[in-house]
Amino acid sequence: MQSCYNTSLTTASESKVMAEPRISSIDGKLAEEFAVPSHVEEVKEKMATFARHHDAAGRRVVLITSGGTKVPLESRTVRFLDNFSSGRRGASSAEYFIDSGYAVIFLHRHRSLYPYTRMFSTINMLDALKFRGGEGASSNSGEVVVNQQVLPNIAKALKRYQEVKEGKLLLPIEFSTLSEYLHLLKAAAQALSTIGSKAMFYLAAAILSPLVKDWAPHAFVISFKLETDATILLDRAQRALDTYRHQAVVANVLDSRRGYVVVVTRDTQAELMVTEEDVEE
Template sequence: MAAAKEEAAAAVEERVRVWAAAQVASGRRVALVTSGGTQVPLEARAVRFLENFSSGRRGAVSAERLVSAGYGVCFLHRARSAFPWARVLPPPGPALLDALCITPGPPPAVAASPGALPALLPALRAYRQAAETNALLSIEFTELNEYLALLRATARALAPFGSGVMFYLAAAVSDFYIPASEMPEHKIQSSEGALQITMRMVPKMLSPLVKEWAPEAFVISFKLETDPLILIEKSRQALEKYRHQVVVANILESRRTSVIIVTKDSQTPLSLSEEEIAQGVEIEEKIVSYLQGQHTLFMDKKL
């Protein structure tokens, strides 16, 4: 099993390296966007898992914006989480079925109901453009260990391209897990009574990414808190500890409308006005625009 996972990661590394070389040759910068939550199994032959609330929306929206800004985007995302441009579709169920209609034949066909999906046409056009120009490379993960292995593989693949690479680490990665050696083999039985679980800290991947895997890259992490009093302090502690370039700091309740971009020397609030919210502007548009400028400054310093 371990050998098969290593082989799969090696194949992804080569795939990303070839794709990234083509992006750079065409004049694009490259961004690795991680997105969605991670699944942590509680048993070796897993029936039960621990999850977090992440839908992957921020990563998906940001990937769209980065492609529009001229980046080639490697989208490392949780399976079945939000996907760039596809997020305009209703979720599976009545809303999706009601948005579709049957057109008369022969032969009969399926089409979107007029007016039901106003955002679908521009989203589909943007996706087709990205696909035709090879600007989006999609890689899926589910479990925590799979994500960690793929992050390492993609980072190594992108390392040769230096400061032109942006790591946009928006995935909501679990802080805790159960090592394989400590997991029960079979399903935990409820008949055994109340469940007590001891979980270990997940090894932090930001440190080896910055120091070893891709030391020349522009690295952005995200910090989500529920207590605004500790948000900036936690963000600065992360910058000091890992020595990367940017933390995007946000509070759970307001994460869709405001963030603070924290660097070693500054903190810059970005927010949506009431008018922008009414117009459907998304905070990721401002985040990506600001970080694109920061990436340019970072690259200029490396020259």
């Protein structure tokens, strides 16, 4: 089940001019309120190298964030405030972007759904595997056989995943806390700035990211707006456009969120619907 919190989608502007990110007062407080994780610079360099490699190959790169976050309630942490999201939207979107010719940086919550394995998340893997041993009852040599009735489409998913891995089209980066998410998102924006308009930001994590426009001022931004009350949905979507300077909002209601959305821009509203069969796929 997806979280009721906002998530955001951003795409890079086609502008040829590279602008320096704006420094906002909120951005200035980021390091003050959230300690910078020790691995941020290392991950930033990995993302920059990934981006340059695919840019040289003529391929666009999309950063996808996915899943929820947690915030500690005390300094010596025992309790957390956890914003849960399964990561279904981000994981499935990563597959679609790769199929559309993009390379994907997948910034995802630890243990949230993952591309190509997301459809098997409710299955006990050991129930789908059978060990055929060698000679002797105590022998550990042998082979493991997959029951494809328990894991439907596993051959197709495995084949595609291996192609993606061999092509180095997917760079997974994990986060757990809000602090990690914000600092890694900022590092990603800086890393992807080197490839200009070939970069896209698709912020599907269950966290609103108002700083995206400061870190990537020329980005085309689409937010996701999920509400429980249909009567206020369009008004909230329009307010998000004005407040966060986004170009479009994908708005939906909790009860029908997987089958019906309204794409709202400053001048238009477009309804989109999918069938139950489409949702299952």
